[in-house]
Amino acid sequence: MFNKVLIANRGEIAVRIIRACRELGIQTVAVFSDADRHALHVRYADEAYHIGASPSRESYLRGDKIIEVALKSGAGAIHPGYGFLAERADFAQAVLDAGLAFIGPKPSSIAAMGDKAVARATVSKAGVPVVPGTEGEGSLSDEELLAIAPQIGFPLLIKATAGGGGKGMREVKSLEEMPALLRVARREAEAAFGDGNVYLEKLIDGARHIEFQILADTHGNVIHLGERECSLQRRHQKLLEESPSPFIDDDEELRRAMGEVAVRAAQAVGYVNAGTIEFLVDKDKKFYFLEMNTRLQVEHPITELVTGVDIVKEQIRIARGRQLRYRQEDIRMKGWAIECRINAEDPYNDFMPSTGVLTHITPPTGPGVRVDTGVYPGFEITPYYDSLISKLIVWGETRAEAILRMRRALEEYRILGVHTNIPFHQRLMDSHRFMAGQFDTRFVEERFSLGSAQESVETHPDVAAIIAALVAHRQTQRAAQFVHHNERDVSNWKWVGRWERMRR
Amino acid sequence: MNVRYVATINGTDYLIEIVDDRRVLLNGQICEVDFAAVGDQPIYSLLLDGKSYEAYVYSQEDEWQVLLLGNLYSVRVEDEREKRLRAAAGGRVMLRSEFHLKAPMPGLVIAVPVIEGQRVQKGDVLVILESMKMQNELKSPREGVVTRIRVAAGDSVEQSQTMLSIV
Numbered sequence: 107m108f109n110k111v112l113i114a115n116r117g118e119i120a121v122r123i124i125r126a127c128r129e130l131g132i133q134t135v136a137v138f139s140d141a142d143r144h145a146l147h148v149r150y151a152d153e154a155y156h157i158g159a160s161p162s163r164e165s166y167l168r169g170d171k172i173i174e175v176a177l178k179s180g181a182g183a184i185h186p187g188y189g190f191l192a193e194r195a196d197f198a199q200a201v202l203d204a205g206l207a208f209i210g211p212k213p214s215s216i217a218a219m220g221d222k223a224v225a226r227a228t229v230s231k232a233g234v235p236v237v238p239g240t241e242g243e244g245s246l247s248d249e250e251l252l253a254i255a256p257q258i259g260f261p262l263l264i265k266a267t268a269g270g271g272g273k274g275m276r277e278v279k280s281l282e283e284m285p286a287l288l289r290v291a292r293r294e295a296e297a298a299f300g301d302g303n304v305y306l307e308k309l310i311d312g313a314r315h316i317e318f319q320i321l322a323d324t325h326g327n328v329i330h331l332g333e334r335e336c337s338l339q340r341r342h343q344k345l346l347e348e349s350p351s352p353f354i355d356d357d358e359e360l361r362r363a364m365g366e367v368a369v370r371a372a373q374a375v376g377y378v379n380a381g382t383i384e385f386l387v388d389k390d391k392k393f394y395f396l397e398m399n400t401r402l403q404v405e406h407p408i409t410e411l412v413t414g415v416d417i418v419k420e421q422i423r424i425a426r427g428r429q430l431r432y433r434q435e436d437i438r439m440k441g442w443a444i445e446c447r448i449n450a451e452d453p454y455n456d457f458m459p460s461t462g463v464l465t466h467i468t469p470p471t472g473p474g475v476r477v478d479t480g481v482y483p484g485f486e487i488t489p490y491y492d493s494l495i496s497k498l499i500v501w502g503e504t505r506a507e508a509i510l511r512m513r514r515a516l517e518e519y520r521i522l523g524v525h526t527n528i529p530f531h532q533r534l535m536d537s538h539r540f541m542a543g544q545f546d547t548r549f550v551e552e553r554f555s556l557g558s559a560q561e562s563v564e565t566h567p568d569v570a571a572i573i574a575a576l577v578a579h580r581q582t583q584r585a586a587q588f589v590h591h592n593e594r595d596v597s598n599w600k601w602v603g604r605w606e607r608m609r610r
Numbered sequence: 611m612n613v614r615y616v617a618t619i620n621g622t623d624y625l626i627e628i629v630d631d632r633r634v635l636l637n638g639q640i641c642e643v644d645f646a647a648v649g650d651q652p653i654y655s656l657l658l659d660g661k662s663y664e665a666y667v668y669s670q671e672d673e674w675q676v677l678l679l680g681n682l683y684s685v686r687v688e689d690e691r692e693k694r695l696r697a698a699a700g701g702r703v704m705l706r707s708e709f710h711l712k713a714p715m716p717g718l719v720i721a722v723p724v725i726e727g728q729r730v731q732k733g734d735v736l737v738i739l740e741s742m743k744m745q746n747e748l749k750s751p752r753e754g755v756v757t758r759i760r761v762a763a764g765d766s767v768e769q770s771q772t773m774l775s776i777v
Contacts, residue, residue, distance in 0.1 A: 459744060522652065532682060569663050571626060572636060575626040
């Protein structure tokens with residue numbers, strides 16, 4: 107059994123894992139790139155080692171170096187977090203081969219779920235419904251895909267076989283536009299994953315993205331911790347998640363049915379540790395298996411808040427060979443939790459990523475508020491990694507209380523130095539459709555805009571006008587202390603010279 | 611004499627007269643104000659007739675961006691003299707300077723879907739830049755003609771590097 111854990115990650119998730127280790131009395135080892143010497147995970151860990159240059163392929167993706175550091179530092183286990191090496195079966199295998207524990211599933215489960223086509227074939231054999239598409243067909247040529255497409259029907263999605271996070275994904279409305287979109291998707295998949303293989307999937311209209319959190323120990327116990335609603339996305343990137351789902355709400359029968367199917371899907375690959383089964387749910391509450399994420403999810407805290415289970419600690423216990431501390435009947439969802447992903451991006455400029463030094467941060471505090479972050483004032487947001495600054499998570503007794511609390515927390519949150527998407531979340535909290543729970547995966551892109559008048563909220567242009575005028579007035583007055591405004595015929599430099607002579 | 615400003619938001623003018631440190635006139639209506647910068651930050655606290663507001667204010671090009679209660683307002687502030695001068699010049703006659711598309715952050719150029727001499731409309735994609743694991747479309751802020759393309763697909767660019775120009 108291990109007493110020291112190496113965290114093969116950075117940012118807020120590395121900090122989250124260090125916290126869990128601390129509470130369990132486990133020593134922690136951080137690794138870092140050139141850009142992250144001053145990062146919070148390096149400062150929080152008991153030990154920290156440099157592993158390479160800033161680009162992730164030279165640092166956080168260097169599995170060999172990370173295992174070397176683990177052996178050198180005497181760590182007995184590696185926690186991969188999410189992203190980077192978290193879903194690489196070869197890395198998990200190399201960790202085991204080095205005599206270390208991998209805090210995650212078996213390499214064979216990662217491999218089975220990692221190839222989307224194999225995953226779909228495996229779970230559908232176990233009686234789990236899947237979305238119609240070219241499941242389990244392996245890598246098909248463009249000609250073959252174009253021939254199959256009309257049978258699946260339009261609209262459909264082109265997805266990367268090795269994919270995730272929206273990379274290499276394209277929506278196709280007709281056969282005519284399909285060849286061009288295939289080229290783009292393959293190119294993007296090739297660039298992102300080194301694998302240009304794609305498959306087709308029927309696009310489900312009005313679909314909701316709902317996922318179930320799974321925990322499985324090495325003794326054959328598999329339970330689920332209820333669902334998370336993840337339909338609010340932009341370009342297939344999740345922006346806001348909540349638990350429970352307002353769509354399932356008090357339909358215990360649907361929750362039980364989906365939970366059972368999720369457990370069955372995990373068992374189909376002999377799953378161990380924490381994982382997530384993603385479903386698409388259509389208007390008629392028919393649900394289909396989408397994919398399994400064989401790792402800790404970004405949005406795991408909302409499940410922690412409604413179930414009271416510390417998922418990261420549970421992951422470590424499972425990796426230490428312990429039995430789950432919970433049976434399915436022990437799991438009760440209490441209240442409502444919402445998470446907003448606070449990203450360094452400009453919602454007023456097409457969500458363009460924003461980099462720079464964070465000059466000031468005032469995080470929200472008070473009842474029911476949790477902030478998971480890896481940054482602090484003075485830290486620089488660099489272009490090397492993703493734009494997640496922090497996760498703002500709130501809990502309320504009811505969904506209404508959670509929304510009001512999130513509004514309050516967003517208003518308190520001040521981050522200066524980079525643009526953030528906080529105004530986007532504020533507007534979302536005011537949206538009537540969001541409040542009513544009437545949204546699907548297309549809502550953000552098709553029905554929601556920051557400037558839209560239909561989602562009307564109280565505005566204060568008069569107050570903004572006064573503030574701008576007062577700021578401008580201050581600036582003019584300050585400038586006037588150096589140079590008088592009305593003497594335009596003389597250059598400013600001459601004035602500065604005269605002013606300096608006068609002071610001598 | 612009061613200093614008079616005209617603040618314009620979305621085509622609506624607000625006449626603001628500074629009476630003294632504690633009073634302003636908004637379109638002729640007297641308001642009590644208590645205005646303070648918070649710390650050394652571009653955050654301002656305004657007590658307006660007792661009501662407390664807080665805003666994040668920064669300048670962008672020739673406008674003030676005011677982020678207030680989750681809404682962003684672009685405010686053009688002119689003193690009356692500037693406003694009169696602009697009106698006398700016919701209002702619409704704006705100096706049409708060249709626009710230089712600069713990289714908003716370091717990254718990799720994925721594609722340049724325009725060619726030199728091409729006429730583009732506002733919102734047309736000029737360059738696709740990959741940074742922070744995302745492909746970002748950099749769009750034209752106005753219509754014009756593309757000139758002097760300095761980058762090609764596959765190039766790495768530094769922050770603020772000029773990639774092309776629009777005239």
